[in-house]
Amino acid sequence: MSILVDRWFAENTFSATEFENLEKLLALKQERGLTISVALPALNEEKTVGNVITCIQKNLMQDVPLLDELVLIDSDSEDRTREIAAGLGVPVYIHQQILPQYGARRGKGEALWKSLYVTSGDILLWVDTDIVNFHPRFVYGLIGPLLHSPRWKFVKGFYRRPLRGEDGQLHPGRGGRVTELTARPLINLFYPQLSGIIQPLAGEYGGRREVLERVQFTSGYGVEISLLIDVFEQFGLDAIAQVDLEERVHTNQPLDKLSKMSFAIIQTVIHKLEKRFGTELVKNINRTMKTMHYEPDYFYLEVDEIAERFRPLMIELPEYRQQRGLDETAGA
Numbered sequence: 001m002s003i004l005v006d007r008w009f010a011e012n013t014f015s016a017t018e019f020e021n022l023e024k025l026l027a028l029k030q031e032r033g034l035t036i037s038v039a040l041p042a043l044n045e046e047k048t049v050g051n052v053i054t055c056i057q058k059n060l061m062q063d064v065p066l067l068d069e070l071v072l073i074d075s076d077s078e079d080r081t082r083e084i085a086a087g088l089g090v091p092v093y094i095h096q097q098i099l100p101q102y103g104a105r106r107g108k109g110e111a112l113w114k115s116l117y118v119t120s121g122d123i124l125l126w127v128d129t130d131i132v133n134f135h136p137r138f139v140y141g142l143i144g145p146l147l148h149s150p151r152w153k154f155v156k157g158f159y160r161r162p163l164r165g166e167d168g169q170l171h172p173g174r175g176g177r178v179t180e181l182t183a184r185p186l187i188n189l190f191y192p193q194l195s196g197i198i199q200p201l202a203g204e205y206g207g208r209r210e211v212l213e214r215v216q217f218t219s220g221y222g223v224e225i226s227l228l229i230d231v232f233e234q235f236g237l238d239a240i241a242q243v244d245l246e247e248r249v250h251t252n253q254p255l256d257k258l259s260k261m262s263f264a265i266i267q268t269v270i271h272k273l274e275k276r277f278g279t280e281l282v283k284n285i286n287r288t289m290k291t292m293h294y295e296p297d298y299f300y301l302e303v304d305e306i307a308e309r310f311r312p313l314m315i316e317l318p319e320y321r322q323q324r325g326l327d328e329t330a331g332a
């Protein structure tokens with residue numbers, strides 16, 4: 001890693017264990033005169049949302065009143081997610097119903113953006129609701145740097161990420177598939193200063209309201225990479241801290257479902273590059289991107305000349321051959 005990144009890593013990397021004295025953290029919060037909100041994004045998380053909420057309520061609101069506000073920001077779940085949260089006394093919002101005049105899109109990014117509107121804390125943190133092994137450190141670990149110094153304005157969690165395989169077993173180190181195959185390569189290519197961030201897509205993160213109100217939220221899964229790049233570009237690398245939250249086990253989506261997540265992240269990075277560099281390279285990439293339309297399950301090609309470029313490859317696909325009557329055995 002470059003000297004810049006090495007220095008950043010050494011000065012801006014913490015462990016949640018440094019902040020486990022919650023009484024001390026509460027005293028610091030009162031001394032700083034800051035309020036803290038947590039917003040929980042959720043889409044069909046009935047299996048795990050209840051435990052996340054009760055763990056936060058007991059440890060961080062009842063035993064030690066570190067948090068001033070806890071809300072659920074729901075993406076119009078079709079299961080009992082909202083009912084469970086409401087039953088536990090948590091204010092519930094469906095983000096598509098908040099400020100509809102500014103859009104009512106699908107996606108986690110809109111949930112996080114609109115959570116700014118329905119919360120009031122000086123500090124706002126987000127925690128995924130699909131976490132299976134939730135622990136209060138996922139929250140107090142993030143609060144630590146933000147209370148310790150005004151230097152840190154944005155904090156990302158990091159952790160070991162086992163992946164639950166087809167066999168139902170947890171396989172160490174195989175999680176974070178989009179991080180490893182998409183986000184990290186893009187960061188190393190185009191934003192190497194951020195290469196010391198261990199989990200750039202971590203869903204446990206947040207920062208100071210005055211920062212979060214100045215950065216761009218993309219509506220889908222590109223939100224994490226979008227916020228990271230914007231905070232870096234607008235507030236500098238030293239505004240960012242990262243905290244070791246040890247291990248996170250969450251509901252892993254099947255690989256094919258991560259394709260659209262990866263697409264959203266690539267699209268977001270290209271958009272950022274075009275805004276910043278506007279180079280011919282990016283414009284050409286964008287031109288190509290605009291001629292391809294992404295559907296949840298497959299790419300399809302809208303412009304024939306693009307199809308020509310892919311035809312030699314596609315002709316190998318049996319369904320393509322059949323569809324084009326290229327297979328003399330078709331219908332035999």
Ligand SMILES: O=c1ccn([C@@H]2O[C@H](COP(=O)(O)OP(=O)(O)O)[C@@H](O)[C@H]2O)c(=O)[nH]1
Pocket residue numbers: 041042043044045073074075106107108111127128129130203250251252253
């Ligand atoms: O439209 C969406 C998609 C996801 N999520 C939440 O965002 C978090 C991360 O999403 P997901 O689990 O789909 O991503 P993964 O963890 O598999 O990367 C989870 O708490 C989801 O419930 C959300 O609130 N709205």
Ligand SMILES: O=C(O)[C@@H](COP(=O)(O)O)O[C@H]1O[C@H](CO)[C@@H](O)[C@H](O)[C@H]1O
Pocket residue numbers: 108128161162163174175176177178179180201202203204221222223224225250251252253258261
């Ligand atoms: O980091 C990743 O590769 C993805 C998928 O994780 P797994 O391969 O299921 O462990 O998970 C993250 O990415 C999403 C998009 O940024 C975030 O919204 C999630 O919170 C985060 O879990």
